[in-house]
Amino acid sequence: MKRIVNYSLVLLLCFSAIPAAHAVPPIQESRLDNGLRVLLMEAHNVPMVVMRLTVPAGSYLDPQGKGGTASMLASMLGDHTRKHDYVSWADLLDAQAIRFGVSASRDSLSIGMTVLKEALPEGVDALTEAALMPGWNGKRFTILKTDAISAARKSMEEPGIRAAQLTARTLYPHHGYGHRSGGDVDSLGRLKLADLQSLYHHQFKPRGAVLAISGDVTMKEVLKQIQPLLAGWKGAPEKVLKDTAKPEIVRGQKHHVLMPTRQMTVQLSRLGPSRYAPDFFADMLLNHILGGGGFASRLMNEVREKRGLVYGVYSYFSPLAVSGPFVVTLQTRADQAEQALKVVQDVMRNMYDGHISQKQLAAAKANLTGSFAHRMDSNAKRVGLMSMIGFYELPLDYLQVWKKRINAVKLNDVKDAAARFLNPEGWNTVQAGPQQGKKKT
Amino acid sequence: MRLLLILSLFIPLATQSYASENLPTSGKLQQAVFNNGVKLIVEEDHSAPVAMVQIWLKVGGRDEVPGKTGLAHVFEHMMFKGSKKLAPGEYSRRIAAMGGNDNAFTSHDYTAYFETVPSDRVDEVLSMEAERFGHLRLAADDFAKEIRVIMEERRMRTDDDPNSRMFEELSSVALRLSPYRDPVIGWMQDLKHLSIADVRAFYKAHYIPGSATVVVVGDVDFEHVKRTVKHTFGRLKKRPVAARFNPVEPEPIGPKRMVALLPAQLPMLAITMPVPVWHPGKNDAEAAAMAVATEILAGGRSAILNREIVDKQRKAFAAAAGYDAFGMGIDLWFAYGMLGPKQTPEAFEKAFWATINHLKKTGPDKAQLAAAKRRMIADEVFAQDSLYLRAKEIGILETIGIGADKRDIWLATIRKVTAKDIKQVLKRWIRQERSTTGLLQPEAHS
Numbered sequence: 001m002k003r004i005v006n007y008s009l010v011l012l013l014c015f016s017a018i019p020a021a022h023a024v025p026p027i028q029e030s031r032l033d034n035g036l037r038v039l040l041m042e043a044h045n046v047p048m049v050v051m052r053l054t055v056p057a058g059s060y061l062d063p064q065g066k067g068g069t070a071s072m073l074a075s076m077l078g079d080h081t082r083k084h085d086y087v088s089w090a091d092l093l094d095a096q097a098i099r100f101g102v103s104a105s106r107d108s109l110s111i112g113m114t115v116l117k118e119a120l121p122e123g124v125d126a127l128t129e130a131a132l133m134p135g136w137n138g139k140r141f142t143i144l145k146t147d148a149i150s151a152a153r154k155s156m157e158e159p160g161i162r163a164a165q166l167t168a169r170t171l172y173p174h175h176g177y178g179h180r181s182g183g184d185v186d187s188l189g190r191l192k193l194a195d196l197q198s199l200y201h202h203q204f205k206p207r208g209a210v211l212a213i214s215g216d217v218t219m220k221e222v223l224k225q226i227q228p229l230l231a232g233w234k235g236a237p238e239k240v241l242k243d244t245a246k247p248e249i250v251r252g253q254k255h256h257v258l259m260p261t262r263q264m265t266v267q268l269s270r271l272g273p274s275r276y277a278p279d280f281f282a283d284m285l286l287n288h289i290l291g292g293g294g295f296a297s298r299l300m301n302e303v304r305e306k307r308g309l310v311y312g313v314y315s316y317f318s319p320l321a322v323s324g325p326f327v328v329t330l331q332t333r334a335d336q337a338e339q340a341l342k343v344v345q346d347v348m349r350n351m352y353d354g355h356i357s358q359k360q361l362a363a364a365k366a367n368l369t370g371s372f373a374h375r376m377d378s379n380a381k382r383v384g385l386m387s388m389i390g391f392y393e394l395p396l397d398y399l400q401v402w403k404k405r406i407n408a409v410k411l412n413d414v415k416d417a418a419a420r421f422l423n424p425e426g427w428n429t430v431q432a433g434p435q436q437g438k439k440k441t
Numbered sequence: 442m443r444l445l446l447i448l449s450l451f452i453p454l455a456t457q458s459y460a461s462e463n464l465p466t467s468g469k470l471q472q473a474v475f476n477n478g479v480k481l482i483v484e485e486d487h488s489a490p491v492a493m494v495q496i497w498l499k500v501g502g503r504d505e506v507p508g509k510t511g512l513a514h515v516f517e518h519m520m521f522k523g524s525k526k527l528a529p530g531e532y533s534r535r536i537a538a539m540g541g542n543d544n545a546f547t548s549h550d551y552t553a554y555f556e557t558v559p560s561d562r563v564d565e566v567l568s569m570e571a572e573r574f575g576h577l578r579l580a581a582d583d584f585a586k587e588i589r590v591i592m593e594e595r596r597m598r599t600d601d602d603p604n605s606r607m608f609e610e611l612s613s614v615a616l617r618l619s620p621y622r623d624p625v626i627g628w629m630q631d632l633k634h635l636s637i638a639d640v641r642a643f644y645k646a647h648y649i650p651g652s653a654t655v656v657v658v659g660d661v662d663f664e665h666v667k668r669t670v671k672h673t674f675g676r677l678k679k680r681p682v683a684a685r686f687n688p689v690e691p692e693p694i695g696p697k698r699m700v701a702l703l704p705a706q707l708p709m710l711a712i713t714m715p716v717p718v719w720h721p722g723k724n725d726a727e728a729a730a731m732a733v734a735t736e737i738l739a740g741g742r743s744a745i746l747n748r749e750i751v752d753k754q755r756k757a758f759a760a761a762a763g764y765d766a767f768g769m770g771i772d773l774w775f776a777y778g779m780l781g782p783k784q785t786p787e788a789f790e791k792a793f794w795a796t797i798n799h800l801k802k803t804g805p806d807k808a809q810l811a812a813a814k815r816r817m818i819a820d821e822v823f824a825q826d827s828l829y830l831r832a833k834e835i836g837i838l839e840t841i842g843i844g845a846d847k848r849d850i851w852l853a854t855i856r857k858v859t860a861k862d863i864k865q866v867l868k869r870w871i872r873q874e875r876s877t878t879g880l881l882q883p884e885a886h887s
Contacts, residue, residue: 045488087743091808095811099819099823147781153707158602296533305586308586370540373559377491
């Protein structure tokens with residue numbers, strides 16, 4: 001025991017020599033000559049670096065009937081390059097322990113990597129090579145496409161996926177957000193390599209793109225490595241974020257996808273706030289009170305804790321370039337679906353009618369502001385936040401003023417948000433599961 | 442990666458990225474044991490004003506008796522239903538009010554309760570954890586509601602998920618005695634018959650101080666935490682700790698097969714077999730070789746299963762394998778192939794064994810071996826970035842009986858693995874005649 005005591009003394013002495021890092025670390029910004037924005041938060045506690053390049057080539061731009069274009073483009077960029085076929089590319093990344101990831105979401109496409117500090121030069125080379133030297137190998141395209149179609153077919157076993165597909169289609173009937181980013185069996189089947197190339201050539205540009213970095217590195221080091229590699233990359237995307245069309249309002253739709261399951265997956269949806277909504281923080285608190293705050297939320301309390309109807313019930317909204325989806329989702333034994341749905345609607349109506357207490361608001365504020373440090377306590381989380389801030393061009397002091405903005409929200413602001421969003425008549429309902437009334441335990 | 446499902450109280454909305462654990466930068470572990478058997482392990486990290494508190498218990502699915510499967514996991518739910526001093530729901534409410542996140546998870550080998558909180562609230566959390574640990578309310582009406590929630594959880598995770606349902610069945614066909622043959626969530630038939638009396642008896646038998654390890658990682662001071670634990674968990678009454686159920690799994694006497702006919706879209710073929718877990722000082726080279734072999738087969742982008750069977754031979758659209766060296770008794774090693782519309786289970790199975798047999802004969806080449814080791818060590822560094830993963834590794838090693846202080850030995854052992862070790866471990870354990878093969882076959886009309 002004595003040895004342990006001595007140990008901790010030594011540790012304390014060591015740590016006291018390190019300056020306190022408890023304030024929000026600032027985001028450092030730099031802009032390359034080609035317009036690429038570089039954002040960095042330094043963190044020298046672990047010898048690693050996380051990087052993510054985000055470009056405005058999201059699934060919103062998938063051509064009509066060709067959902068999955070952006071997603072397949074991401075797969076192709078991650079699979080091989082002009083300099084390396086898929087085998088030598090995989091060997092190269094694996095030998096350097098570079099964890100590489102590509103993905104497409106509605107608004108953006110991103111290429112990310114996690115790398116040891118000691119392998120940073122190799123990691124930066126790989127990231128830029130994947131981004132700027134696509135290989136466009138036709139055989140690999142056919143293989144990746146075939147496997148993506150199989151995976152899409154397999155995913156039809158999941159009620160959550162089926163419901164999400166139907167929700168997207170319902171909520172955005174004539175809009176680029178009207179399908180899941182990964183596409184489906186039919187839309188993937190229609191893809192041609194030229195579709196991917198076209199998206200790449202029009203949208204994969206440095207202007208409007210963001211490179212977010214967190215880890216054991218300085219801006220000087222980063223710039224020294226990336227500048228020569230990215231010097232030849234030029235131009236602006238054909239479609240910019242702010243041109244995204246506003247979706248039309250859809251309400252009161254009801255759809256059902258039949259599945260041979262015991263449970264019914266119920267998804268309610270409506271248009272939610274965009275990234276630029278003037279009352280964004282009031283909307284966020286509203287969602288937290290409704291169903292975004294785990295066990296503290298009203299939906300969890302009413303549907304699970306009081307009635308034992310579900311394992312999970314949540315609400316969330318995805319703020320995008322324009323109104324993203326606001327969704328409530330739950331699963332329950334099929335014969336209880338109507339009862340659960342009614343409880344959800346009652347909670348919504350109750351809040352819509354203004355029944356939100358000062359105490360509930362205070363609790364939501366306390367949880368959100370108290371969790372602030374935890375929301376950015378890893379390199380991956382910080383890169384996620386910076387990518388979002390940079391891509392949507394939010395103010396760089398976003399994190400510094402985050403707590404203040406939350407604390408400034410008044411009860412009336414949240415009641416106004418409830419009046420905007422929680423009229424049950426304004427929501428659409430999608431169900432995935434067996435026919436109503438059929439019981440199977 | 443463990444095939445056997447680990448359950449949690451609820452699935453958080455936001456998913457976190459990145460997996461695995463530490464090494465060059467791992468902090469020092471500081472430990473204390475109290476008179477009643479409660480153990481404390483602290484790893485200080487002052488890089489952010491946050492702390493992860495995890496309470497680990499040597500109780501899980503393996504401590505249940507036949508007919509009462511699912512009991513250990515019931516606690517994960519009931520622990521939030523109030524205690525002598527805490528009203529139902531108050532625990533989560535207070536954690537939320539301090540900006541914390543709380544959740545819990547249960548496996549066959551352990552149960553753990555955890556919360557991430559601002560570091561100045563750790564004392565309050567430990568005091569609440571000790572209170573509910575020692576004085577759980579266990580009211581009949583709460584249980585009646587919660588068991589329904591658990592049945593919904595089972596429907597969602599298992600009954601309505603053909604892959605998961607198939608793996609559940611496969612585990613129970615593959616194993617003869619190991620408790621891994623029963624699902625942690627419990628069979629639905631058992632869940633329907635569990636009673637509050639069962640729950641109370643289980644609590645009395647298993648929620649004892651000598652089974653608990655308190656793990657704190659983050660911006661805390663060990664001496665301070667030690668005092669707090671002494672005044673909270675340290676005050677619980679000492680009770681005898683019984684040895685845990687851990688039978689020796691009999692060696693398979695031949696290959697077994699099963700088919701699950703379920704409403705699936707596409708087939709999946711899975712191959713499993715019992716293999717040894719790590720027993721420090723006894724089978725270091727063997728367990729480490731198994732871990733590296735599995736990484737070469739299924740880890741990274743150059744994974745052999747993927748390269749050979751998916752990309753080259755086109756016998757599946759995805760393939761994977763998994764091994765977990767940190768368990769009690771055995772691990773159920775697994776590999777599977779997801780099959781597309783034109784890919785047959787027979788062809789996949791043949792390609793799988795041909796790939797394994799080739800690796801047995803030739804071993805990995807130098808570059809493959811070096812890359813696999815480097816990735817495994819890098820993953821340990823990347824995991825240093827997550828307080829959750831760091832605390833979890835400490836908790837697992839401690840709870841299954843390896844000891845948290847052995848974590849650096851594991852990586853040193855990984856570094857020593859040779860191509861010959863890999864050939865040997867595959868030849869000895871990954872053999873068709875030891876395997877159980879399961880096929881998920883879509884029902885004719887789904």
